[in-house]
Amino acid sequence: MNALNPKNRSSPPGKITIALYRIAQAIQNIVRHRAAALGLSGLQLQSLLFLRYGRPAARTMGGLAQHLHVGYPAASEVVDALEKKRLARRVTDVQDRRITRLSLTTKGLAEAEALENLLDDVEDIIAALPPAEQAVLERSTQAIIRRLVERGVVHVADMCRYCQFFRPHAHPDQPDAPHHCAYIDAPLPESETYWECPDFKMKEEA
Numbered sequence: 027m028n029a030l031n032p033k034n035r036s037s038p039p040g041k042i043t044i045a046l047y048r049i050a051q052a053i054q055n056i057v058r059h060r061a062a063a064l065g066l067s068g069l070q071l072q073s074l075l076f077l078r079y080g081r082p083a084a085r086t087m088g089g090l091a092q093h094l095h096v097g098y099p100a101a102s103e104v105v106d107a108l109e110k111k112r113l114a115r116r117v118t119d120v121q122d123r124r125i126t127r128l129s130l131t132t133k134g135l136a137e138a139e140a141l142e143n144l145l146d147d148v149e150d151i152i153a154a155l156p157p158a159e160q161a162v163l164e165r166s167t168q169a170i171i172r173r174l175v176e177r178g179v180v181h182v183a184d185m186c187r188y189c190q191f192f193r194p195h196a197h198p199d200q201p202d203a204p205h206h207c208a209y210i211d212a213p214l215p216e217s218e219t220y221w222e223c224p225d226f227k228m229k230e231e232a
């Protein structure tokens with residue numbers, strides 16, 4: 027234990043923990059450098075991605091605060107800055123005035139789409155590993171993330187395919203909405219299964 031102390035890094039768990047820490051640092055650096063190049067803060071960059079890939083119903087000030095793991099005032103400050111840069115806008119929900127809905131402007135959408143290659147360097151390195159190593163890595167990292175979610179250290183929002191509540195092709199007689207979400211108990215169109223969903227729950231280990 028205590029892998030941050032170099033004396034304690036000889037065991038496989040210690041070495042792997044520090045390796046994951048370094049990968050997290052590398053990704054933080056990639057995000058920070060790209061954000062700086064665009065004149066954005068790291069939180070502003072993450073917010074653009076949230077407003078691009080988050081489930082549309084979750085694109086609210088509260089949803090953004092939850093996504094960024096910050097309070098409502100801090101999320102509001104991020105949106106202030108994005109509005110000043112004409113990348114995002116906020117509107118009050120017409121049916122429930124307590125809800126502030128967020129969306130990207132045309133400029134914000136272009137900027138968010140240009141960020142899609144942000145993690146390509148990391149993905150390229152993983153793609154160069156032998157397939158068997160990739161399979162082990164995928165299984166192991168998923169298991170680690172599952173435990174971190176159970177401990178409340180991280181919240182994962184992902185797409186339907188990997189969610190416990192997803193029932194693919196449950197409505198074969200409804201071509202417009204052939205899938206089903208057991209969480210909201212409603213049919214799902216194919217196009218709605220690709221958003222990062224705040225209600226996502228990882229599947230149990232196979």
Ligand code: SF4
Pocket residue numbers: 184185186189190191192193206207208209210219223224225226227
């Ligand atoms: S909870 Fe969200 S991610 Fe899970 S099946 Fe329903 S819509 Fe999809």
